[in-house]
Amino acid sequence: MRLGCIADDLTGASDLALMLSREGLKTVQTIGVPNAALDLSAADAVVVALKSRTLPAEEAVAQSLAAAAALRQAGATHFFFKYCSTFDSTDKGNIGPVAEALLAFTGSSFTLACPAFPANGRTVYQGHLFVNGVPLHESSMKDHPLTPMRDSNLVRVLQRQTRLSVGLVPFEDVEAGVEVVRKAFDRAKAAGHQIVIVDAITDQHLRTIGLAAAEMPLITGGSGVAMGLPAAYRKGQPAGPPPKRDRFTASEGRAAILAGSCSSATQRQVDIARAEGFPAFRVDPIALASGALSVGSVQDWVAAQDPSKPILIYSTAKPDDVQDVQSKLGRMNAGELVERFLADIARLLPEQGFTRLVVAGGETSGAVVGALGIDALAIGPEIDPGVPWTRTLSGTDLTLALKSGNFGAPDFFLKAWDLLR
Numbered sequence: 001m002r003l004g005c006i007a008d009d010l011t012g013a014s015d016l017a018l019m020l021s022r023e024g025l026k027t028v029q030t031i032g033v034p035n036a037a038l039d040l041s042a043a044d045a046v047v048v049a050l051k052s053r054t055l056p057a058e059e060a061v062a063q064s065l066a067a068a069a070a071l072r073q074a075g076a077t078h079f080f081f082k083y084c085s086t087f088d089s090t091d092k093g094n095i096g097p098v099a100e101a102l103l104a105f106t107g108s109s110f111t112l113a114c115p116a117f118p119a120n121g122r123t124v125y126q127g128h129l130f131v132n133g134v135p136l137h138e139s140s141m142k143d144h145p146l147t148p149m150r151d152s153n154l155v156r157v158l159q160r161q162t163r164l165s166v167g168l169v170p171f172e173d174v175e176a177g178v179e180v181v182r183k184a185f186d187r188a189k190a191a192g193h194q195i196v197i198v199d200a201i202t203d204q205h206l207r208t209i210g211l212a213a214a215e216m217p218l219i220t221g222g223s224g225v226a227m228g229l230p231a232a233y234r235k236g237q238p239a240g241p242p243p244k245r246d247r248f249t250a251s252e253g254r255a256a257i258l259a260g261s262c263s264s265a266t267q268r269q270v271d272i273a274r275a276e277g278f279p280a281f282r283v284d285p286i287a288l289a290s291g292a293l294s295v296g297s298v299q300d301w302v303a304a305q306d307p308s309k310p311i312l313i314y315s316t317a318k319p320d321d322v323q324d325v326q327s328k329l330g331r332m333n334a335g336e337l338v339e340r341f342l343a344d345i346a347r348l349l350p351e352q353g354f355t356r357l358v359v360a361g362g363e364t365s366g367a368v369v370g371a372l373g374i375d376a377l378a379i380g381p382e383i384d385p386g387v388p389w390t391r392t393l394s395g396t397d398l399t400l401a402l403k404s405g406n407f408g409a410p411d412f413f414l415k416a417w418d419l420l421r
């Protein structure tokens with residue numbers, strides 16, 4: 001294995017695993033630190049999915065280091081720290097502290113940070129992150145339930161999280177090509193910086209950065225900046241044949257969507273699925289907290305639905321409703337309550353014949369996949385940029401799409417199933 005990757009949430013891990021496998025690396029995604037019994041010998045890259053984005057920084061650091069050690073044990077020589085393309089974090093971390101710890105782990109003194117993912121509208125210009133052309137702090141990320149992002153200047157955001165000195169490799173250098181980017185890294189090092197935000201607006205910029213950074217012991221970023229790495233590893237050798245676009249062989253069984261993301265994309269996707277007549281159950285966090293809503297009542301509802309249609313169970317709500325819930329229950333408490341409930345429902349779904357699941361939201365996916373006891377996933381075809389179908393490699397045979405909150409076209413919940421056979 002060449003590349004060992006540590007992702008701070010589950011949907012982010014599938015996003016990165018899809019990017020690497022699409023660009024030609026044999027990639028496996030593990031849920032949590034892989035246990036020694038898992039055979040990873042055939043993989044070029046392994047992506048370990050943690051659920052560390054919103055943990056206290058010291059726990060996120062400890063888990064990330066444990067993952068890095070297991071990956072090194074399994075043969076990894078280079079490391080990638082994957083976080084969100086919207087840089088989801090708070091001033092206390094965790095991007096800065098984890099990058100700092102992994103840098104020390106790899107014994108190196110310099111890395112880059114680049115969350116750009118143009119296919120999903122994330123671009124970085126002069127260190128400022130834009131989401132579909134809107135500065136991060138004006139985008140819907142300002143209202144995120146757990147990590148509201150209120151500053152678009154990533155040099156500033158990252159510097160608040162780390163003792164490392166943060167610099168910038170601007171657009172002009174990236175546009176000028178691989179050699180100029182390498183020189184910009186050298187200049188940044190000479191200026192005393194240990195981590196640089198790198199601008200990128202197009203896929204070509206990401207491929208340039210990948211070629212310039214391929215030998216770095218540690219790279220940090222969104223999945224976009226991994227785009228150029230497989231080609232750099234091949235050193236000019238062509239990739240194998242492109243993955244076939246035919247349908248993915250899926251486990252036989254009923255289909256369900258569990259949506260715990262409150263992102264604007266998921267809100268639209270839920271609205272469209274409901275308008276299409278998908279049987280839908282809304283999870284109300286206040287009813288949950290008061291005990292008026294139980295797993296049993298959802299199970300009864302599930303049992304009464306038409307088995308030929310995907311069902312939708314969602315807590316997705318608009319920012320005002322989320323704020324109202326948080327003011328009553330507390331931000332983290334509300335989040336955990338809903339996650340635990342959706343996970344408890346998911347745990348019972350296989351018994352009710354469900355084997356095909358779409359889950360929306362990284363934290364939500366982490367909770368659901370944890371409850372289902374899944375340890376590793378094979379990566380299938382792309383449904384939309386950053387979202388593959390996956391299938392469990394052991395245990396209960398399940399086919400899963402773990403969708404980052406803000407990813408996917410408005411009709412994602414409708415069309416995802418068409419790729420399965």
Ligand SMILES: Nc1ncnc2c1ncn2[C@@H]1O[C@H](COP(=O)(O)OP(=O)(O)OP(=O)(O)O)[C@@H](O)[C@H]1O
Nearest residue numbers: 145261263315317335338339361362363364404405
């Ligand atoms: N109605 C609600 N009120 C308050 N909190 C909610 C509500 N619905 C869901 N949540 C919580 O909001 C959080 C959403 O985070 P999650 O990571 O699942 O989605 P996301 O951040 O949109 O996705 P991603 O991390 O992939 O971008 C979870 O902790 C979830 O439990």
Ligand SMILES: O=C(O)[C@@H](O)C(=O)CO
Nearest residue numbers: 011012015084085362404
């Ligand atoms: O990078 C992204 O936006 C996603 O892969 C993600 O991490 C969502 O949680």
